[in-house]
Amino acid sequence: MSRRGLTVRGLTVTDRAGTLIVDRLDLRIVPGEVLALVGPSGAGKTTVLRAVLGALPSGLTHAGGRIEWHGAAVRAPRRWRRRTVGFLGQDPASALHPLLDARAAVREALPRAARTGGAEERALAEVGLDPADIGQRRPHQLSGGQAQRVALARALAGDPELLVLDEPTSALDPAALALALEQVRRRRGDGRSVTLVVSHDMSVVSELADHVVRLGPGKGNDVAPRTPVRGATTRKPGAGAEPVLEVRGVTVAQPPGGLPLLSDVDLAISPGETVAVLGPSGSGKSTLLRVFAGLHPAEHGCATVVGEPLPWVVTERSPAAVRALALVGQNPLGVLNPARTVGAALARPLRTLRGLSRRVAREEALQLLATVGLPQELAYRYPAALSGGQRQRVALARALAGGPAVLLADEITAALDARTAALVFDLIDMLRHDSGLAVLAVTHDPAVAARADRVLRVEGGRLHPDSCSHHDDRRLSLDAL
Structure with a gap:
C-alpha cells in the first residue's frame, strides 16, 4: 500500500x-481523498487539527503519537x-491580519511566483x-460570511x-x-490533494467526505443547562405594553x-420574544446588531431600550x-481576552455591571x-485551550452575566453540534419564560429560525417579514416591517 x-x-x-x-x-x-472529523463540541476535533499541524495552543501537550507526511515523520512543522x-480555522476574522485588506491577505498566501496577473482577485471571485467591492476591505469591515470566504480563498490560493x-x-x-463546497470538491480524486475537515453540518460531511471519523463526547457535553441566571431582568414575556427594544428609521452603512x-429599519421587540433575522452574507445583519450594541454608528434613526432613549x-x-443590551458575536475568540482565564472573563461583567464583590463574582x-x-x-483555562463550541458558550455566559433585557445573538450556534445548539436554545427559552429575556438572533440555521416568534429577512436593503415563515406575523408591531 502507498505510504503517500x-x-x-x-x-x-x-x-x-x-x-x-x-x-x-x-x-x-x-491523495485525492477528503476525511471528515465529526463529534460533539469539546470532543477534541480542533485539537486534532492543531496537533497534526504542530500548532497546539499553550496548555495542551502532544504527549504521544507520530504525524507522517508521505511516509516520513514531520520534524519541522512550521x-x-x-x-x-x-x-482555515474556526475564527477566520481573528486569523486575518487586521491591517491587511482582503486582496493583500490572499496575495500573502500565494507562492512568490504566482503573485502576478491578478491571482488573488481570481481566488476571491472563486x-x-x-x-x-471586497478587495480593499479590512477584516473589521467584512461580515462573518465574507471573512470566512476570504480566509477560504487564502487557504486555497496556493493550491496546497x-x-x-x-x-x-x-x-x-x-x-x-x-x-465553498465546489472549491473543496474539485480536489477530490485529483491524485495529489489531501483534505482534512471538521464540521458539525452532516449534509456538508456527507457531500464531501470519503471517510468520516467520529470522536467521542467531550467532558461537559452531558451537562444540560437547568438553572436560570440570578440577577436577570424580572420582566415577564409580554408584560406591559412597551417594547423592550424599539428602533425607527435606522439606516446602516459599511x-x-x-x-x-x-x-x-423599523422594529419593536417585546419582552420574552425571539425575532430571527435571515439574509445573505454581507447584507448588513451583523452590522445591525453592532449598531444596537453601540459598536457601529447608525447613519440615521433613533431607538429606545427598556423605555429610555438609546444613544x-x-x-x-x-x-x-x-446592561440592557448584550451582544454575542460570531467570533468569540475576538472578544475573549487571551490573557484572562474563563473565570476572570466571566467575573469582570459580574463586578462592573452588577457590582458584585470579588468573592461573589467568582461563585457566580x-x-x-x-x-x-x-x-x-x-x-481555569484560557480561551486558546477551549474548543470553538466551548468558547461560544463562554461568550454566551459572559453576555448573560449582566442580566440583559435583550440578547443580540449573531450566529451563536454556528460552532455547535446539533445537540449542544439545542441545549443552548433550551437555556435561552427558559430565560425568556422565567425572566422575560428578549432575543434578536441573526442566523443561517433553519433550526434557530424555527424557534423564533417572528422571522424577518433582509431583501433589497430592507427588513421584511419572511414570506416562507409560518410564524404569526400579526405580532409585527410596526407597519413598515
Missing part, C-alpha cells in the same frame, strides 16, 4: 493537569506548514466575492497539497455554501458614511442601557458555566 498522504499514528494530547483530550487516535488520508498546508478546514461553512448562506447596507455611541449610554462565574452546560474546571 497523511498518516496519524497513536496521537495523544493532554492538558496541563494530564487529562486526556485526544487518546491514541489513528488517521489515514491518501517549515512543513508553510510549504504544504492551506489552513468563492463568490467581488474583488472590486494538504488543506485543513475547521468548520469552513458555519457562517455561510446557502449560495455562498454551494460555492463602512460608516459609505453606501447603505440597510435603510429605514448610538456606547460611551454615551447610561449604565442601565449598557462558576454558576454561569453550569448554566451554559460547561464543567466548572473550564474556569
Whole structure:
C-alpha cells in the first residue's frame, strides 16, 4: 500500500493537569481523498487539527503519537506548514491580519511566483466575492460570511497539497455554501490533494467526505443547562405594553458614511420574544446588531431600550442601557481576552455591571458555566485551550452575566453540534419564560429560525417579514416591517 498522504499514528494530547483530550487516535488520508472529523463540541476535533499541524495552543501537550507526511515523520512543522498546508480555522476574522485588506491577505498566501496577473482577485471571485467591492476591505469591515470566504480563498490560493478546514461553512448562506463546497470538491480524486475537515453540518460531511471519523463526547457535553441566571431582568414575556427594544428609521452603512447596507429599519421587540433575522452574507445583519450594541454608528434613526432613549455611541449610554443590551458575536475568540482565564472573563461583567464583590463574582462565574452546560474546571483555562463550541458558550455566559433585557445573538450556534445548539436554545427559552429575556438572533440555521416568534429577512436593503415563515406575523408591531 502507498505510504503517500497523511498518516496519524497513536496521537495523544493532554492538558496541563494530564487529562486526556485526544487518546491514541489513528488517521489515514491518501491523495485525492477528503476525511471528515465529526463529534460533539469539546470532543477534541480542533485539537486534532492543531496537533497534526504542530500548532497546539499553550496548555495542551502532544504527549504521544507520530504525524507522517508521505511516509516520513514531520520534524519541522512550521517549515512543513508553510510549504504544504492551506489552513482555515474556526475564527477566520481573528486569523486575518487586521491591517491587511482582503486582496493583500490572499496575495500573502500565494507562492512568490504566482503573485502576478491578478491571482488573488481570481481566488476571491472563486468563492463568490467581488474583488472590486471586497478587495480593499479590512477584516473589521467584512461580515462573518465574507471573512470566512476570504480566509477560504487564502487557504486555497496556493493550491496546497494538504488543506485543513475547521468548520469552513458555519457562517455561510446557502449560495455562498454551494460555492465553498465546489472549491473543496474539485480536489477530490485529483491524485495529489489531501483534505482534512471538521464540521458539525452532516449534509456538508456527507457531500464531501470519503471517510468520516467520529470522536467521542467531550467532558461537559452531558451537562444540560437547568438553572436560570440570578440577577436577570424580572420582566415577564409580554408584560406591559412597551417594547423592550424599539428602533425607527435606522439606516446602516459599511463602512460608516459609505453606501447603505440597510435603510429605514423599523422594529419593536417585546419582552420574552425571539425575532430571527435571515439574509445573505454581507447584507448588513451583523452590522445591525453592532449598531444596537453601540459598536457601529447608525447613519440615521433613533431607538429606545427598556423605555429610555438609546444613544448610538456606547460611551454615551447610561449604565442601565449598557446592561440592557448584550451582544454575542460570531467570533468569540475576538472578544475573549487571551490573557484572562474563563473565570476572570466571566467575573469582570459580574463586578462592573452588577457590582458584585470579588468573592461573589467568582461563585457566580462558576454558576454561569453550569448554566451554559460547561464543567466548572473550564474556569481555569484560557480561551486558546477551549474548543470553538466551548468558547461560544463562554461568550454566551459572559453576555448573560449582566442580566440583559435583550440578547443580540449573531450566529451563536454556528460552532455547535446539533445537540449542544439545542441545549443552548433550551437555556435561552427558559430565560425568556422565567425572566422575560428578549432575543434578536441573526442566523443561517433553519433550526434557530424555527424557534423564533417572528422571522424577518433582509431583501433589497430592507427588513421584511419572511414570506416562507409560518410564524404569526400579526405580532409585527410596526407597519413598515
